[in-house]
Amino acid sequence: LAKTTQPISMDSYEGQEVNITCSHNNIATNDYITWYQQFPSQGPRFIIQGYKTKVTNEVASLFIPADRKSSTLSLPRVSLSDTAVYYCLVGDRGTNAGKSTFGDGTTLTVKP
Protein backbone atom coordinates (compact mmCIF):
# COMPACT_ATOMS: atom_id res chain seq x y z
CA LEU A 1 0.00 0.00 0.00
CA ALA A 2 1.44 3.34 -1.05
CA LYS A 3 1.22 5.79 1.82
CA THR A 4 0.81 9.44 0.95
CA THR A 5 2.15 12.48 2.78
CA GLN A 6 0.85 16.01 2.26
CA PRO A 7 1.34 19.34 4.02
CA ILE A 8 -1.31 19.83 6.67
CA SER A 9 -2.22 23.34 5.58
CA MET A 10 -1.45 26.07 3.08
CA ASP A 11 -2.47 29.71 2.75
CA SER A 12 -2.80 31.67 -0.46
CA TYR A 13 -4.35 34.85 -1.83
CA GLU A 14 -6.92 35.29 -4.53
CA GLY A 15 -5.49 35.25 -8.03
CA GLN A 16 -2.37 33.30 -7.11
CA GLU A 17 -1.38 29.88 -8.43
CA VAL A 18 -1.32 27.22 -5.73
CA ASN A 19 0.76 24.06 -5.85
CA ILE A 20 0.10 21.23 -3.39
CA THR A 21 2.61 18.41 -3.32
CA CYS A 22 1.93 14.83 -2.28
CA SER A 23 4.73 12.38 -1.50
CA HIS A 24 4.22 8.70 -2.28
CA ASN A 25 7.70 7.19 -2.07
CA ASN A 26 6.61 3.55 -2.35
CA ILE A 27 4.25 3.99 -5.26
CA ALA A 28 3.91 0.81 -7.31
CA THR A 29 4.31 0.48 -11.06
CA ASN A 30 0.58 0.14 -11.69
CA ASP A 31 -0.55 2.87 -9.29
CA TYR A 32 -2.38 5.99 -10.43
CA ILE A 33 -2.60 9.23 -8.47
CA THR A 34 -5.98 10.79 -7.84
CA TRP A 35 -6.86 14.07 -6.14
CA TYR A 36 -10.12 14.92 -4.41
CA GLN A 37 -11.46 18.24 -3.11
CA GLN A 38 -13.69 18.59 -0.06
CA PHE A 39 -15.62 21.73 0.84
CA PRO A 40 -16.88 22.28 4.38
CA SER A 41 -19.97 20.23 5.20
CA GLN A 42 -19.73 18.24 1.96
CA GLY A 43 -18.23 14.93 0.87
CA PRO A 44 -15.04 14.88 -1.22
CA ARG A 45 -15.32 15.10 -5.00
CA PHE A 46 -12.95 13.96 -7.74
CA ILE A 47 -10.69 16.63 -9.26
CA ILE A 48 -8.08 14.92 -11.41
CA GLN A 49 -6.18 11.68 -11.98
CA GLY A 50 -2.90 10.85 -13.65
CA TYR A 51 -0.19 8.25 -14.11
CA LYS A 52 2.83 10.21 -15.33
CA THR A 53 3.98 13.56 -16.74
CA LYS A 54 1.16 16.10 -16.89
CA VAL A 55 -2.62 15.99 -16.91
CA THR A 56 -4.81 19.06 -17.25
CA ASN A 57 -8.55 19.60 -17.04
CA GLU A 58 -10.82 22.59 -16.57
CA VAL A 59 -10.20 22.66 -12.82
CA ALA A 60 -6.54 21.82 -12.25
CA SER A 61 -3.28 20.39 -13.52
CA LEU A 62 -1.41 17.42 -12.14
CA PHE A 63 2.34 17.16 -12.51
CA ILE A 64 4.05 13.82 -11.96
CA PRO A 65 7.86 13.57 -12.28
CA ALA A 66 9.56 10.67 -13.95
CA ASP A 67 10.27 8.80 -10.71
CA ARG A 68 6.60 9.20 -9.67
CA LYS A 69 7.52 9.43 -5.99
CA SER A 70 5.60 12.66 -5.69
CA SER A 71 2.91 14.59 -7.51
CA THR A 72 1.83 18.22 -7.53
CA LEU A 73 -1.69 19.49 -7.86
CA SER A 74 -1.71 22.95 -9.41
CA LEU A 75 -4.67 25.30 -9.08
CA PRO A 76 -4.40 28.33 -11.36
CA ARG A 77 -5.56 31.72 -10.08
CA VAL A 78 -7.39 30.58 -6.99
CA SER A 79 -10.46 32.30 -5.64
CA LEU A 80 -12.07 32.31 -2.19
CA SER A 81 -14.27 29.41 -3.30
CA ASP A 82 -11.21 27.18 -3.69
CA THR A 83 -10.85 27.11 0.09
CA ALA A 84 -11.16 23.39 0.82
CA VAL A 85 -9.33 20.27 1.90
CA TYR A 86 -7.42 18.50 -0.88
CA TYR A 87 -6.69 14.77 -0.69
CA CYS A 88 -4.16 12.75 -2.61
CA LEU A 89 -4.97 9.08 -3.20
CA VAL A 90 -2.85 6.34 -4.75
CA GLY A 91 -4.36 3.16 -6.14
CA ASP A 92 -4.13 0.81 -9.09
CA ARG A 93 -6.54 -0.81 -11.48
CA GLY A 94 -5.69 -4.25 -10.27
CA THR A 95 -6.60 -3.86 -6.64
CA ASN A 96 -9.83 -3.23 -4.90
CA ALA A 97 -10.62 0.40 -4.20
CA GLY A 98 -10.75 -0.49 -0.55
CA LYS A 99 -7.00 -0.91 -0.60
CA SER A 100 -6.45 2.70 -1.62
CA THR A 101 -5.98 4.99 1.32
CA PHE A 102 -6.81 8.65 1.63
CA GLY A 103 -4.13 10.69 3.33
CA ASP A 104 -4.80 13.36 5.93
CA GLY A 105 -5.38 16.02 3.32
CA THR A 106 -4.15 19.59 2.89
CA THR A 107 -6.35 22.41 4.09
CA LEU A 108 -6.03 25.28 1.63
CA THR A 109 -7.19 28.69 2.81
CA VAL A 110 -7.54 31.39 0.17
CA LYS A 111 -7.55 34.93 1.53
CA PRO A 112 -8.87 38.06 -0.14
Add this chain to the structure above:
Amino acid sequence: DVKVTQSSRYLVKRTGEKVFLECVQDMDHENMFWYRQDPGLGLRLIYFSYDVKMKEKGDIPEGYSVSREKKERFSLILESASTNQTSMYLCASSLGGQGTDTQYFGPGTRLTVL
Protein backbone atom coordinates in the same frame (compact mmCIF):
# COMPACT_ATOMS: atom_id res chain seq x y z
CA ASP B 1 -25.06 13.05 -12.28
CA VAL B 2 -24.36 10.47 -9.65
CA LYS B 3 -26.29 11.03 -6.50
CA VAL B 4 -25.38 9.54 -3.16
CA THR B 5 -27.76 10.32 -0.35
CA GLN B 6 -27.45 9.69 3.35
CA SER B 7 -30.43 9.34 5.62
CA SER B 8 -29.54 12.10 8.05
CA ARG B 9 -27.23 15.12 8.09
CA TYR B 10 -27.17 15.27 11.88
CA LEU B 11 -27.89 12.57 14.42
CA VAL B 12 -27.70 12.52 18.22
CA LYS B 13 -27.76 9.20 20.04
CA ARG B 14 -27.07 7.94 23.53
CA THR B 15 -24.36 5.54 24.62
CA GLY B 16 -25.42 1.95 24.16
CA GLU B 17 -28.05 2.65 21.50
CA LYS B 18 -28.09 0.73 18.24
CA VAL B 19 -27.57 3.18 15.39
CA PHE B 20 -28.32 2.74 11.71
CA LEU B 21 -26.83 5.01 9.06
CA GLU B 22 -28.32 4.56 5.63
CA CYS B 23 -26.78 5.34 2.25
CA VAL B 24 -28.42 5.13 -1.17
CA GLN B 25 -26.88 5.62 -4.62
CA ASP B 26 -28.80 5.96 -7.84
CA MET B 27 -26.21 5.02 -10.48
CA ASP B 28 -26.16 1.22 -10.27
CA HIS B 29 -22.64 1.29 -8.84
CA GLU B 30 -21.06 -1.99 -7.83
CA ASN B 31 -19.03 -0.68 -4.91
CA MET B 32 -20.04 1.22 -1.83
CA PHE B 33 -17.95 2.51 1.06
CA TRP B 34 -18.28 3.85 4.57
CA TYR B 35 -15.68 6.24 5.97
CA ARG B 36 -15.37 8.22 9.13
CA GLN B 37 -13.69 11.57 9.22
CA ASP B 38 -12.16 13.11 12.32
CA PRO B 39 -10.10 16.29 12.70
CA GLY B 40 -6.44 15.59 12.03
CA LEU B 41 -7.07 11.98 10.98
CA GLY B 42 -8.39 12.44 7.46
CA LEU B 43 -10.71 9.85 5.93
CA ARG B 44 -10.53 6.36 7.33
CA LEU B 45 -12.25 3.42 5.67
CA ILE B 46 -14.58 1.41 7.91
CA TYR B 47 -16.08 -1.12 5.48
CA PHE B 48 -16.71 -1.47 1.80
CA SER B 49 -18.94 -3.68 -0.29
CA TYR B 50 -18.19 -4.86 -3.82
CA ASP B 51 -21.51 -6.63 -4.41
CA VAL B 52 -24.84 -7.33 -2.78
CA LYS B 53 -24.32 -9.23 0.48
CA MET B 54 -20.54 -8.95 0.06
CA LYS B 55 -18.36 -6.87 2.34
CA GLU B 56 -14.79 -6.37 3.35
CA LYS B 57 -13.27 -4.73 6.38
CA GLY B 58 -11.47 -1.49 5.97
CA ASP B 59 -8.92 0.04 8.29
CA ILE B 60 -11.14 0.57 11.34
CA PRO B 61 -14.04 -1.95 11.38
CA GLU B 62 -14.13 -2.49 15.15
CA GLY B 63 -17.46 -1.52 16.66
CA TYR B 64 -19.23 -1.40 13.31
CA SER B 65 -21.07 -3.76 11.01
CA VAL B 66 -22.64 -3.26 7.59
CA SER B 67 -25.47 -4.57 5.52
CA ARG B 68 -26.04 -4.56 1.79
CA GLU B 69 -29.23 -6.35 0.87
CA LYS B 70 -29.86 -4.33 -2.29
CA LYS B 71 -27.35 -2.95 -4.76
CA GLU B 72 -28.32 0.67 -4.22
CA ARG B 73 -28.33 0.65 -0.42
CA PHE B 74 -25.49 0.25 2.07
CA SER B 75 -26.11 0.51 5.79
CA LEU B 76 -23.64 1.13 8.57
CA ILE B 77 -24.62 -0.23 11.97
CA LEU B 78 -23.26 0.72 15.35
CA GLU B 79 -24.37 -2.17 17.53
CA SER B 80 -23.83 -0.30 20.79
CA ALA B 81 -22.85 3.29 20.24
CA SER B 82 -20.00 4.74 22.28
CA THR B 83 -18.80 8.30 22.71
CA ASN B 84 -15.63 7.58 20.72
CA GLN B 85 -17.83 6.94 17.71
CA THR B 86 -18.85 10.58 17.62
CA SER B 87 -17.69 11.59 14.15
CA MET B 88 -18.59 12.56 10.61
CA TYR B 89 -19.60 9.52 8.58
CA LEU B 90 -19.28 9.59 4.81
CA CYS B 91 -20.71 7.13 2.34
CA ALA B 92 -19.33 6.73 -1.19
CA SER B 93 -19.94 4.62 -4.26
CA SER B 94 -17.94 3.77 -7.36
CA LEU B 95 -18.85 2.14 -10.64
CA GLY B 96 -16.15 -0.50 -10.35
CA GLY B 97 -13.95 -1.65 -7.56
CA GLN B 98 -10.54 -0.71 -8.84
CA GLY B 99 -8.20 1.64 -7.08
CA THR B 100 -8.49 4.10 -9.96
CA ASP B 101 -12.29 4.30 -10.00
CA THR B 102 -13.78 7.62 -9.00
CA GLN B 103 -15.60 7.53 -5.70
CA TYR B 104 -18.75 9.64 -5.38
CA PHE B 105 -19.49 10.82 -1.89
CA GLY B 106 -22.65 11.69 -0.04
CA PRO B 107 -22.96 14.84 2.09
CA GLY B 108 -22.10 13.05 5.32
CA THR B 109 -23.84 12.35 8.63
CA ARG B 110 -22.53 14.08 11.72
CA LEU B 111 -23.17 11.67 14.57
CA THR B 112 -22.93 12.71 18.18
CA VAL B 113 -23.04 10.03 20.86
CA LEU B 114 -23.80 11.36 24.33
